[in-house]
Amino acid sequence: MESRNKFREKFLDYLRVEISIEYKSCLYFACILAFYFVYLLIQKTYSASILYMFEMVMAAYVMSYIQVYLFSDTDGIDRPGMKGGLGIAVCTCLYGICSFGLGWFDKKPLATILFSGYLLFCYLCAYLLNRVKRALDTEHLNRMLSEFKERAGTEEEEELW
């Protein structure tokens, strides 16, 4: 029974990590796509390559796996630290190499540099948004805690009187 519970817990942990990778991949794919569309629109091109989009989504998945399993998931930590920072730097560089190598932005160095900078900004935004989300949750939790204590105090008084 205990081994079954342990297995269940391990499986749920694995599932949780996989879901976070899925979420992360979708988020960064959407960011890359936004940049790609803006790049095309600036050049007055109104059609996008399906092949490039497929490459982008695959790259987003690979980067998410690299970041979560080799480094640490910066979206969900308080301070990125050395490992998290290195993960962001490595993934940003890899995205830059992919975009240049696969010709997403016509192998233009300026577009590749701007794309890398943009992704760095996206990583920063995701990290900050998660921190803000946790700060708001902390506030909510403490409000609930005070209300719980007050409620208990009132109930006790009512019982006594």
Add this chain to the structure above:
Amino acid sequence: MKLTMNRIMQGEDEVIIRYRDMNEQIEAIAQLVQGREQKIQGFLEDQILLLRPEEVLYLESVDGTAFAYLKDQVCRVRMSLWEAVLRYGGRGFFRCSKSMVINIYRIDHLRSEPGGRIRAYMENGEQVMISRKYAKSLRQILKGGAGEDGEQE
């Protein structure tokens, strides 16, 4: 305080308290009558302490032995964590991990942690990490509902 006792032959046992002002003594008597003044037996070296549940910040099980952490002392208790939650769940005792039970009323403040976990800062400065599994239950209790079945036990 004057004590008057009348023996009755029929009906339910009843205690009537007549008081001018509510004070600690009256409050303690009321709690005793309501059966809420159950004490926890704690062992500190060769001493036996009778602890009020409110005094306990948290309980921890180490190698099958449960310890009660008070504001400035730690004593052994002859009670399993499961039993503590069962008896004092209504008084704020909450199972926060496999080896710990915390008293919600003695939490100074909470902090949301990555991965859905919650860090509880106890009144004595100790920090207790509440795992994702138990955090969900804590949120429910704080909201005013009972914890999920099985998780609080």
